[in-house]
Every structure is written in structure tokens, then in C-alpha cells.
Amino acid sequence: MLKKVRKAVFPVGGLGTRFLPATKAMPKEMLPVVDKPLIQYAVEEARDAGIEEFIFVTGRGKTIIEDHFDRSYELESVLSERSKEELLKELMDSVPNAGTVAYIRQQEPLGLGHAVWCAKRLVGNEPFAVILADDLILAKTPCLAQMTAAREGVGGGNMLAVMKVPHEHTSRYGILSPGKEEGALVEVEGLVEKPNPAFAPSDLAVIGRYILEPNIFPVLENQDRGAGNEIQLTDALSSLIGGDPFNGMKFEGTRFDCGDKIGFLEANIAFALSREDLGSDMKDIVTKFASNL
Numbered sequence: 001m002l003k004k005v006r007k008a009v010f011p012v013g014g015l016g017t018r019f020l021p022a023t024k025a026m027p028k029e030m031l032p033v034v035d036k037p038l039i040q041y042a043v044e045e046a047r048d049a050g051i052e053e054f055i056f057v058t059g060r061g062k063t064i065i066e067d068h069f070d071r072s073y074e075l076e077s078v079l080s081e082r083s084k085e086e087l088l089k090e091l092m093d094s095v096p097n098a099g100t101v102a103y104i105r106q107q108e109p110l111g112l113g114h115a116v117w118c119a120k121r122l123v124g125n126e127p128f129a130v131i132l133a134d135d136l137i138l139a140k141t142p143c144l145a146q147m148t149a150a151r152e153g154v155g156g157g158n159m160l161a162v163m164k165v166p167h168e169h170t171s172r173y174g175i176l177s178p179g180k181e182e183g184a185l186v187e188v189e190g191l192v193e194k195p196n197p198a199f200a201p202s203d204l205a206v207i208g209r210y211i212l213e214p215n216i217f218p219v220l221e222n223q224d225r226g227a228g229n230e231i232q233l234t235d236a237l238s239s240l241i242g243g244d245p246f247n248g249m250k251f252e253g254t255r256f257d258c259g260d261k262i263g264f265l266e267a268n269i270a271f272a273l274s275r276e277d278l279g280s281d282m283k284d285i286v287t288k289f290a291s292n293l
């Protein structure tokens with residue numbers, strides 16, 4: 001029987017230089033979209049996909065993330081005294097159950113492949129998800145849940161979230177050599193990290209959601225440095241092609257690149273517009289600004 005995806009890895013060791021000075025003392029994963037940090041969206045998406053264990057690969061200066069996913073007794077007692085029941089419930093619900101969160105440090109910034117490898121002992125010998133909090137996805141069914149469902153249909157293996165990107169942007173992403181397509185699934189025949197548009201095999205890019213088999217770990221262990229002189233997850237994955245099923249999934253939903261200022265601002269507008277409590281005010285604001293352009 002297909003092993004359930006129970007664990008998710010969140011690489012959160014990056015420096016966030018693109019958001020300085022905001023990220024000088026605060027991790028970029030704590031930047032809020034409307035009123036929730038990026039990393040909380042990621043954890044909720046994992047939870048909605050049935051993930052039971054949450055593994056954060058952190059770095060120096062990231063301890064606020066640990067505090068964020070912990071109980072805050074002072075705050076809880078103040079909210080309770082002030083009868084702010086709804087807010088209190090929301091706060092309590094956002095804390096993962098005792099014993100389900102683990103933090104491990106990536107001691108050197110050697111790349112995404114290395115960050116995932118750091119989680120090896122905590123993941124063990126089972127399939128697992130990787131979520132990059134920078135890639136925020138607004139969707140009816142959360143992206144990772146779409147992927148776990150699709151994975152059952154193909155009997156497991158590796159699965160990556162993919163979407164078409166402008167051709168001139170291929171050098172920002174892992175890019176697929178697509179094979180057979182069936183519905184939302186695209187067979188992965190090749191993978192290359194951040195190719196120059198002149199050499200990109202397609203415009204289908206990997207977005208930060210992965211479901212991986214544990215046989216990626218021994219490959220990562222011996223992986224040479226690739227693009228940007230970093231140990232790339234994409235490179236390790238490309239050497240697994242031809243074994244287990246390996247698919248890209250064109251997910252339904254809108255993805256925002258929150259590692260980029262414009263993408264982040266756009267996400268704030270889109271998420272505010274989608275909210276029952278803020279949508280109509282936000283719409284008025286956007287219309288007001290648009291009419292002054």
C-alpha cells in the first residue's frame with residue numbers, strides 16, 4: 001500500500017536579503033501577508049494536506065519562528081480576560097500539537113538541496129513534503145492537498161508543483177523537460193536548475209512544493225554544487241528520473257512569489273481581496289488608486 005505523506009520539511013534558513021531592512025532582525029518567513037506570517041500559511045497548507053509532523057530547517061536568527069509556533073501564555077491570559085474568544089481560539093489552533101514540531105539547523109547556507117538533506121534523520125525512510133514558504137498559493141483546494149491526491153492516482157513517486165512562467169524568467173527556476181501529459185500531470189523527463197532562457201527545455205517551472213521519496217537523501221549526500229555554487233535539490237532530483245514515477249503537477253490556484261517585493265505586495269492585495277472581512281474595503285482602495293493612475 002502507498003505510504004501516506006506524514007511529514008513536511010520547511011527550509012527556513014535563507015537570509016532574506018531582498019527584503020532588507022525589514023529582514024535585518026526578523027526572518028523573511030515571518031513577513032505577514034495581511035495578518036499572517038508566510039510560514040504560517042505554509043504550515044496550515046501542510047496541515048490541510050494531512051501532514052502530522054513539521055520539520056523546520058532553520059539557521060541563525062530564526063528563533064522567532066519557534067516562538068511563533070509555541071503557546072504564549074501571557075497573550076492567552078490577556079485575550080481570555082478581555083473575552084476575545086475568537087482570537088484566542090485562532091491563536092491556539094495555529095500551534096501544532098505537542099511533539100509534532102522539530103527544528104534542526106542548517107549550519108552553513110549551502111543551498112536548498114543541503115537544507116533538505118539536513119532533515120534526513122528526522123524524516124527517516126518515508127515519503128515527505130517540502131514547502132518553500134516564499135511561494136504562497138491562493139487556491140480553493142490547497143496546493144499540497146492537490147498533490148497528495150494526485151500522487152495516489154499514480155502510485156507514489158516524486159511529485160513537483162509546476163506552472164508555466166514567462167520564457168525570460170526560466171533562469172529563476174528549476175525547469176522541466178516535459179514528457180507525457182495526462183490531465184494536470186506531466187511526466188518529468190529532465191530537470192535543470194535556473195537555465196538561461198536560450199537553453200531552457202521548456203517554460204514549465206518548479207514551484208516550491210515537492211513530495212519526495214526518501215531515496216533522495218543518499219543522492220543529496222554526494223551531490224556536487226551546481227547553479228549559484230549551491231547544492232541544488234533540482235540536480236539531485238534529476239538523477240532520480242527513470243526510477244519511481246516522477247511527475248509535475250499543474251496545480252489549480254494563483255502563486256505569488258513572496259521572495260520578491262512586487263510578488264509580495266501583489267499577494268497582500270490578492271489575499272485581502274479574498275477575505276470576507278476586508279475584501280470590500282480593499283476593493284474600494286484598489287479602485288481609488290487605480291482611478292488616479
Ligand code: G1P
Pocket residue numbers: 112132135172173174175193194205206207208232233234259
Ligand atoms: C528554488 C528552487 C527552484 C524552484 C524555486 C521555486 O529556487 O531551487 O528549482 O523553481 O525555488 O520558487 P530559489 O527560489 O530558492 O532560488
